[in-house]
Amino acid sequence: MGDTAASLLRDARKVVVFTGAGISAESGVPTFRDALTGLWARFDAETLATPRAFRDDPALVWGWYEWRRGQVRRTRPNAGHEAVAAIEARAPHCTLVTQNVDDLHERAGSAAPVHLHGSLFAPRCSFCGLPASFVDDLPADGSHKVEPPMCERCGSAVRPGVVWFGEALPEVALAAAVEAASACDLLLSVGTSAMVYPAAEIPQVAARLGATVIQVNPRETPLDAIADVNLRGPAATVLPELVR
Ligand code: BV8
Ligand code: ZN
Structure with a gap:
């Protein structure tokens, strides 16, 4: 074969x-859907990977993606x-x-x-879309809340540059x-x-x-x-x- x-x-x-x-x-x-090791076995997609989740709790969502960015940075x-x-x-x-x-x-x-x-490394403003940079203070675990930075142009919350469910x-x-x-x-x-x-x-x-x-x-x-x-x-x- x-x-x-x-x-x-x-x-x-x-x-x-x-x-x-x-x-x-x-x-x-980690993958998403593998039974024991996948992210969706430990975390809830609805409260982390949807536009609504970010509106409801931006710090929870931003913290989770920052944790994942940190994880990726440590790999090769x-x-x-x-x-x-x-x-x-x-x-x-x-x-x-x-x-x-x-x-x-x-x-x-x-x-x-x-x-x-999208990408974990391309955050942008959730309102005007302006590309943003990171404040480099990465959380050690996936349930750690981190306030998202503010857009330099319009002051709205910066969001992860990934595609969420429903987007x-x-x-x-x-x-x-x-x-x-x-x-x-x-x-x-x-x-x-x-x-x-x-x-x-x-x-x-x-x-x-x-x-x-x-x-x-x-x-x-x-x-x-x-x-x-x-x-x-x-x-x-x-x-x-x-x-x-
Ligand atoms: C949209 C990014 C509309 C952020 C992710 C049709 C039917 C049913 C539902 C739908 C449908 N069409 C749309 C939907 C809804 C939904 C959807 O598909 N739901 C499914 C799950 C039922 N889709 C959407 O919401 C999409 N948007 O439809 O918008 C619209 C249109 C116009 C205007 C407005 C709206 C958006 C989907 C994007 C979701 N984003 N995440 C983040 O990372 O947090 S999804 C997530 O899944 C990841 O991003 C990932 O990229 C994606 C795919 O997963 P996989 O990469 O396949 O990973 P998975 O864990 O599943 O599998 C791993 C595989 O690897 C396994 O098979 C395993 O066996 C294998 N493996 C393990 N180890 C190894 C290995 N293989 C090789 N070597 C190994 N060592
Ligand atoms: Zn903005």
Whole structure:
């Protein structure tokens, strides 16, 4: 299976790599939906990752995202992120589309990942949208409240630069992802449960238009049904074998 996938990848001209939290798991960044270690096993998405949650308790939400930013800062890219950068360097055309809000792809050498769900490192004003900077005082645990900074222009609360449930995805990023998925001949999905929409449409679009779909995930996902090759294993082990 791995050999088939490696040769399919080697022969592809237009590649999309589509990643989720699983690719960063081996760096020590928790996923969302894994049963014991996932963030949603310990924290409530409704009170932390919605526009309403931020309106109701900005300090709780800001503190939680600052804690996650601190966690990511202490980690490093793993062999999976590095293999993705190698795939990008080798393929004639490659677009990296990630649902992740960490910066581990960038730190592994991927020049311009399309961030469908925003970033932990791009806070902005919740009212006027002005990009903001951090006050560097990171909380040690995820339930520690921290008052968000005030916007320099309008005085409103600064918010995390991520896409919350119920919010539209950044238009430019979504359009770039759809366009790349529509035109690719191979899509490689890595470490995503493929349950969050509209992001989960991206591999579906590629499959519908005839692209080969390769999936890397230790567990079953809804993408099993459309994947031509399912590589059941951890990203940091499986991906390097595809670019050897
Ligand atoms: C919107 C960012 C409308 C912030 C996140 C259709 C049907 C049902 C519901 C909906 C639908 N369409 C829309 C919805 C509603 C909702 C949704 O999808 N709900 C689902 C969950 C039922 N979607 C939305 O609300 C979206 N917005 O629809 O807006 C709109 C339109 C116009 C105008 C106004 C409004 C917005 C969704 C964005 C949500 N943001 N978070 C933050 O990080 O806090 S979601 C969260 O899930 C993360 O961001 C993450 O990016 C995303 C996807 O998760 P995964 O990355 O897949 O992670 P997960 O833990 O689930 O899975 C990990 C996988 O890795 C597992 O499969 C595991 O086996 C694997 N793994 C583990 N270890 C490894 C591994 N793989 C490889 N190697 C390993 N070592
Ligand atoms: Zn402002």
